[in-house]
Amino acid sequence: MRRVNPDKKKAESILEAADREMGYVLAQKMAPDAAATLVRGMYECFRAVGDALLVARGMEAKDHHPMIDEVLHLEVKTPQPIVVLDRLRRTRMNINYEGYFPSPAELQEFAQFSRDCWKTILAAARKKLGV
Numbered sequence: 001m002r003r004v005n006p007d008k009k010k011a012e013s014i015l016e017a018a019d020r021e022m023g024y025v026l027a028q029k030m031a032p033d034a035a036a037t038l039v040r041g042m043y044e045c046f047r048a049v050g051d052a053l054l055v056a057r058g059m060e061a062k063d064h065h066p067m068i069d070e071v072l073h074l075e076v077k078t079p080q081p082i083v084v085l086d087r088l089r090r091t092r093m094n095i096n097y098e099g100y101f102p103s104p105a106e107l108q109e110f111a112q113f114s115r116d117c118w119k120t121i122l123a124a125a126r127k128k129l130g131v
Contacts, residue, residue: 001066006058012131014055015122018048022118026111035107036095042114043092046071046085049125056129064089076124078117088113 025041028034050067053074054060061067068089072082088110094100102110 001054001062002060004055004058004060006056008056008129008131011052011056011129014048014052015125015129015131018045018052019122021045021048022114026114026118030107030111032104032107035102035104036100038107039088039102039110040092040095042110043088045114045118046088046121049121053125053128071121071125074121074124074128076120078120080113080116082117082121084110084113084117 021041022045025038025045028038030038047064047067050064050070051061053070054067059066068085071085074082076082091100091102091106091110095102
């Protein structure tokens with residue numbers, strides 16, 4: 001991690017972009033052939049929330065782990081355990097670097113988690129940033 005100038009406007013912009021992207025991803029048919037692309041898309045939206053939280057504090061992460069940690073440490077009650085995000089992070093890493101292809105069950109699990117928890121997590125991030 002390195003220190004940069006805190007940028008609340010950039011953080012707000014990142015959250016808005018992530019919200020648009022998640023809406024698009026979840027509107028797609030959860031087709032098994034598109035599982036890798038859809039899972040990556042869901043993950044990127046949650047990662048972006050963590051990135052926004054760091055940017056607002058003036059921090060820049062060198063990898064994704066600290067970004068997901070930011071989301072995991074939000075004080076938020078979600079309908080599903082928020083630790084599913086860490087499994088989503090590992091699955092995305094396996095997709096990108098190991099040639100892994102998620103099963104239809106994994107796709108449905110991550111899609112349901114995203115549907116159930118996205119708005120709550122996004123609202124908690126906005127509240128924390130005061131936007």
